[in-house]
Amino acid sequence: MSESTAAPAATEPRHGVRIVVIWAVLAIIADVLIWTVWRPHLPPGRMSVEAQGQQYDIAVMAMLCAPVLLFIWTYFAYALINWRQREGDEEDGPPIHGNTKVQATWITVTAVIVLSLFVFGTVELIVPAGAGAGEGPSPIWNPSGITTADAQAVSPPAWTPGGKNPLVVQAIGQQWAWTYRFPQFGGMETTTLQLPINTEVVLHVTSLDVIHSFWSYELGVKADANPGVDNIAFFKPQAMGSFSVRCNELCGIWHGAMFNYGHVVSQAAFQTWASGVQAKEQADGLLSDLPAYALTYDPTVIPQLGKDIVKVAGITGANGYYYPGPQAGTPGDPVSP
C-alpha cells in the first residue's frame, strides 16, 4: 500500500478515451445494422398501420438501447482485460470513493434518455389512436373522423365498400373459442374473422366467462376480454393475407388451443362474404335466436341460453352461475330465477 504511487499518471494510457472510442465505433455499426438490416424483419410486420407503427417503435428503441448495452459490455470487457490482479500483486487498488462529475453526468444522461423515451412512447401511443391496444370502454384517442360516442354506438351506421364509415367488429371470448359479431350486418355471429383491407376497424372485445385477451400478432392488436366490460381497439389493415388470432391471457386448460386464423380480403370480397353469412343466418333462423347485439353480455340473464341460475336463500351463486350447484337436495337446492 505504501509504494502504490509508482506509476505516474502521464505514462498511464487514457483508459476513458479508449473505452469511448471502442464503444462509439461499435454503437454506430450496431445502429446502422439495426436500421438497415434488422428493421424490415422486426415484429410484428406491416399488415396493419398499427403493426407498422409498432415495428417502427421497436426499431427506434433498439437503436437507443443498443448503445447502452454496448457501453456497459465494452466497459466490463475492457476492465476485465486490463484491470485484473497481476500475479503476486497483493496491493489494494486506488482508493477512489466517487467522482461528482462522473456521477452527475451519468444521472443527467440516463434521465435524458428516459424522458425522451417517454415522450417518444406517448406520441407513438396517441397519434395512431392507441397503437392497436385496448383502450377500455371509452377510448379518448380515436382515429380521425370517429368520436368516442361513435365508437361506443350499439347501432353504428352501415359499412359499405369505399364508404367512409368504419367497420365495427365485436370479438367475444369464451372458454375456449373466439366468436365475432358484426352489428352492421344484422348482428350476425361467425367463428372466423374476415376483414376488408384499407378500412378503419373498431374492435370491441368482451368475454362471457373469465378474462381472455384478443391477440392478433400480424395485425398488432391486443385487447383483454373482460366479462361484462367492453374494451375498444382501433386498427386499419393495409395488406391482404391471413393472420392469426389467439388468446393471450391464461383462461383455463385449453387456453393454448384457443387459436384461429382470419383473413384480410378486398372490400368487395368482404361485402360479399358478410352479406352472404348474414343472409344464411337469417334463413336458418339463427339471427333471431341470438341475443340482441350489445357491448357486453351476461350469460346469466340471456333467456335464449336456457340455463338455470343458481339462487339460494336470496344469494346468486358466484361459482356455479352456468350450471346448477352440485349438491342438489341439500339445504341449498338450486332454483330457477
Added chain:
Amino acid sequence: MAIETTPGADRTQPAGGGPGGTGSTRAWWMKPAVHTALLGAVIGYLLGHWVGNILSYTYPNLPLSDTNDTPLVLGYLFGTVGWLAGLGVFNDLGRLMVGKPLPDIEHAPEGGLAKYFRYTLDHKVVGIQYLFGMITYFLTGGLFAMAIRTELLSPTYHIMSASSYLMVVGEHSTMMMMMMSSVVLGPFGQYFAPLMIGSKRMAFPRIEALGFWLTPPAYVILLSGILLGGFPTGWTGYAPLNIQAGPGMDTYAIAFGLMGISMILAGFNIIVTYINYRAPGMRWSRLPMFVWSMFTVSFLQVLAVPVLIAGFYIMIADRTFQTAFYVNQLGGSSYLYENLFWFFGHPEVYILALPGFGVVSEILPVFSRKPLFGYKVGAAGMFGVALLSFFVWQHHLFNSGINPDMRPLYMLTTELISIPTGFIYLVALGTLWKAKIRLSVPMLFALGLYFNFLLGGVSGVFLSDVPADTTEHGSFFVMAHFHYTIMGGLIFAFFGGIYYWGPKMLGFELNKTLGKIHFWTMFLGFNSTFLPLFALGLMGMPRRVFEYARNLQTLNDWVSISAYILGASMLVFLVNFIWSMLFARVKAAANPWNARGLEWQVSSPPPPENFQHIPVVLSGPYEYGVKDAPPVADLNPPVGVVSAAYAGAGVEA
C-alpha cells in the same frame, strides 16, 4: 427501552435455547421439534376439515361452491396453526400468561444438528435453516421448469395433458415467485443482519424464527395442490378464473398467503433491528450496501405484501362464502383483483431484485480491492427503486382496458425506474475502474448478475413502451425479460452469496474448481436458454401454452436442451455443496477473502453470541487501499465506551 448488551438480571433461568426451555432434561422426542410439529399439523388439519364440514353443511349458501373449499381452507389454516403449536411457537406466550420466567434468548442453543429442527431463536441457526430450505424450494421449482421444457420439445406431441401442463406451470411459477422472495433475505439477510451491524441478536428472535417455520407449511401446501389437480391460473391467479378453478386454487391462496406473512414478519424484524441494534459508531453512512438492500426490501415487504393477503382473503371469501367481489356480472370487478395483485406484484419484482444488487455490491469491492464507488448514489438507487416500484403496477394492465390516459403515466413511472437502477450500474463501473480484479467464484457470479440484469433491464424498456408492449405483452418476450431479472439477477446473487458467505456461515470451504464449473455451466446454460426466448416472444409465442406454431419448434428445442444444461449446472452445485460439506471438509478461515466487512472480523462460523463484546465501529466497510484507514471496528472496546455511546443517545444501557 433497554438495549440488551448483557443478559438481564431477571433472566437467570438456564434456557437451553428456544422453547425447549427449562425442560432440557426431557427425552429428545418429548421436546418440541419437527416431529411434534408434524403431529400438530395432522391433528390441526383433521380438526379444521371437520369444522369446515360442519359449517358447509349447516350454512345454506356454502354448498354452492363446487367443491369442499371450506373444509379444505380451514384444514390448511388449522393445520398450519397446529404445526406451529407442535413446534412450540406459542410456548413462551403461554409462559408469559402464567407468569413463568422466559428462557434467555441470548444463551447459546444446544449443540448438534437437533437445533436446526427446532424453533431455535438464534439468528444464525435460522439463517442456515433458511439456506437449506431455500435450496430445497429452488430445486423443486427447477424440476417443474424441466418438465415444462420437456413438454415444449414438440408443438404437437404431448407428454402431459393440457391440465397437467397448466398445473406444472402454476407450481413452477408460484414456487419461484413466492418462495424465492426470501432466497437472499432468508439465509443471508437473517444470518448477517446482526453480524454486519455489530449486534448480538435480532430485535425479535421469535418473530424471526416464526418467519422461517411458516415456509415449510407454505411449501407443502403449495405442493399438495398437485393432489387436488393444481390450479389453472399461473402465479398471477387472475379472477374470475380463480373463482371458477378447482380446489387446487385454495392451496395457491393459502400457501402464497402464508409466505406473505413470513415476508412481512421478516421485513418488520429487519427494519427494527437495523434502526435500533446498530453498534456504536455504525452510522447510517457506514452501513454495508447489503444492509441497505435488506432495509429497502424489508420496507417493500411490509408495505406491499398486506395488499396481496387482502386480495387472497377476498378470493377465499368468493370461493367459500360465495361473495362476488371479483365477479363482474354480480357487481364485483375482476379489475379489483388485478390491481390488488399487481400492487403487490410489482414491488414483489423488486423484492426479488434488490437483494441481488445488495449481494453484488458487497462482493464487488472485496474482489476489486477498491472502495465502493459512489456509496451514497448506490444507497439512493436502492431507495429510488423501492419508492418508484409502488407507482408502476398498472403497466401490467396496459391492454386490459384500464383508463387509457393512465397509460402514459405508468409508462413514465416505469421508465423512470431505470434511472435509480442505473445507479447500481454506475457503482459497478466506478468500482471496476483501475481495479485489481480477482476472478474468484463469488466475483464471477457477481459479474454474471451485471451481465444478465442488463439484458433484463433493457428488455424491460421495450415492455414499458405501450405501443411496443401491444406486441410483447403476454408473450415469451416478457417471460424471458423477468427470467433475466430474477433468475439472472437474484439467483446468480444467491449462488454468489453462497460461495462468498458460505465459508462464514457453514465453517467449511466450497470447492473452487467445481464452483467455477458451476458458474460457467450455469451462466452459459442460462443465456442459451433465455436469450432465444426473446426471439420466440417477438415471433409471437404466447406464455403458458402447451401447443405452439410449428415453425417455432427449432428454437424451442434449442431452449429445452439449454435448459437441461442449466439444470445440470444445479447438480454440479449440489455435488460441490455435499462433497465439500461431508467428504472434503476444509475448515474455513475467519477471513478467507481478506474482506473488511464486520462479519469477517469474527471466527468462521461466528461464536454463538456473535461478538464477545459489542464492537465499536471505527470506519466504513469498503476502505480498501485507503492509506492509514482504521480497522473497521474495535472488537474489544475499553470498558465503558459502549455504555457511554448508548448514554449519549439517551438510552439506558
